[in-house]
Amino acid sequence: MSKYYLNYLDELESEAIFVLREVWAQFENPVILFSGGKDSILVTHLAKKAFYPAKIPFPLMHVDTGHNFPETIQFRDDIIKELGAQLIVGSVQESIDEGRVAEEKGKNATRNALQITTLLDAIEANKIDCAIGGGRRDEEKARAKERFFSHRDDFGQWDPKNQRPELWNIFNGKHFEGEHFRAFPISNWTEMDVWNYIKRENISIPSLYFAHEREVVWRQDSWIPNSEFLVLEDHEEVVTKKIRFRTLGDITITGGVESDADTLEKIAAEVAGMRNTERGNRSDDKRSESAMEDRKRQGYF
């Protein structure tokens, strides 16, 4: 009987598929939050497997900050076409134009926090009762406390001290009108697990994850890509480096690392040897010790 066990990747995969099917069964109108980053691509891939031979039975939703890598948008449009899925876009630019939010000021200004309003508006406008995200508990200390099914009140807020206990594999998605849930099928995956699985399944990901030459600026201990949105300080210098990105966020805040890893095998090997966390290159998390918790409480991803 000893052969009847799953290896760790198969067990994680099976768990994630179970969660995705629970979302579909327990909610009226779920969406996958799709950023074009590897974690949301992974969730989409798992959803494809979960409902095969049917198509993914819910739309993908992208919160577009307007500060994108062009490669990310291209990738998003390609995958939508391939899956035959519906795409919902929430636009931060529209939120700004409508006066719902105001741009941050200063050289490190980003649209990161502005996404919260756009996201919550899109959830409300589309009557979404569950937004499936690619959040993982190993990413950050506030995320370590997340449930698979995570409740949001009618203001979209997370109350980390008053979460529903989650036992065994019984998920409670019951909610009142106006409230919604966030579901995190890959909660138990680590960055290494994600790369090992992407490699095993040969999942296609944006070229930004592979080492490539790019114009960059050294800022806050990482290589920030040069773009039309970047305001240079006097002492800063644009140089060309061979880099790759470990995570993808806005082009204004996503720092790259110098790397020669241009295949999935090389990336997995590089990640295995990394001595810094992936979010170490995200300036949105460097603002304070509880930066992520504060944003999550308000309704962030």
Added chain:
Amino acid sequence: MLDNNQLLRFTTAGSVDDGKSTLIGRLLYDSKSIFEDQLEAIENTSKRKGHEGVDLALFTDGLRDEREQGITIDVAYRYFTTPKRKFIIADTPGHIQYTRNMVTGASTANVATILIDARHGVIEQTKRHAFIASLLQIPHIIVCVNKMDLVDFSEEVFNNIVSEFEEVSSKMLVKDIRFIPMSALLGDNVVNKSENMPWYQGAPMLHTLETMHISSDINKVDARFPVQTVIRPQREGFIDYRGYAGRVASGILRKGDEVTVMPSGFTSKVKSINFHDKELEEAYAPMSVSITLEDDIDISRGDMIVRSNNKPEPSQDIEVMLCWLNNSAAKPRAKYTIKHTSNDQKAMIKEVVYKYDINTLERNSEDNDLAMNDIAKVKIRTTKPLMIDAYRENRTTGSIILVDDATNETVAAGMIV
């Protein structure tokens, strides 16, 4: 990491005083699972707080309130990997007021680690932790006798604690207990073998976790397949496809097996087992698959497909060990939603048979109130039959939760007796 490496989930119950956070910090640090930027952040905080050296306990601080108060409030999950296994730690607070969080963390664990301060031996909290581990039927327990450096690494102290603990655990249903003398602070017997305790012949904690046999933790005998949803593609090439999607809760299902659909009782044969675009010969727990049957039967979410020669007991009157998880106490004869596998029904608590005093572990049949953190044996009546197994035989089909329809909160967790 090898392709056939397994995943092991373990829970740590204890308080800061037992050195629980230090132990987890030590496991992560010595197994090189901590990144430099994390270490740097901890070093800075340690310095700011005036601690000498790096305070490993800081690794496990999560929410802002927890950092401010220096305690763990909620279950936090941590991850590390060695060349032999992937580990998930459910780090739970040990104090009595957080019993519900201990129960939550324990519900999915293969292994419970229980910390004992070598200076204090077995105390009430130790008994409570052991009781919860046995109640939740965690297959393996590792008793970490910590702070051995403060008792001169004495073998006699260790042996006395082992006897004390065995006396307590002999009254409980525990299958596999191991004892490890250690000093999490100094790193003795956590990852590296202790040079200070040559009298201890066993393995350090990490090696124990890496090598213990966990394949038999899941029930491989009773085939149970709760249906989560029905997949009907309605697209070319799959017009007649009707797949029952779910995760095998226990046992093994094979193509051609004679199966019964509960509760309707209709019988059929397994026509195919699918996973994505692959067809499988068999599926076993905990695999997520889709199953098609030879016959067209009305099946929906909440139904259970089982082998015809081994069926669970359909029951409307069930006895459970219930742990109350909510701030508002149970209301007499109130109705709740009961969730059991993929099945939701209404239920009423008919009777509290007895309640445990969580510190003395004595049964009390006089007190019928169920408040936060209470553990009691109760009788529940459901509106329709549930397809149940005893929890000690099946953690998936033997467990339930209760949801209060007025608040939608999960108010209780139960193990079917």
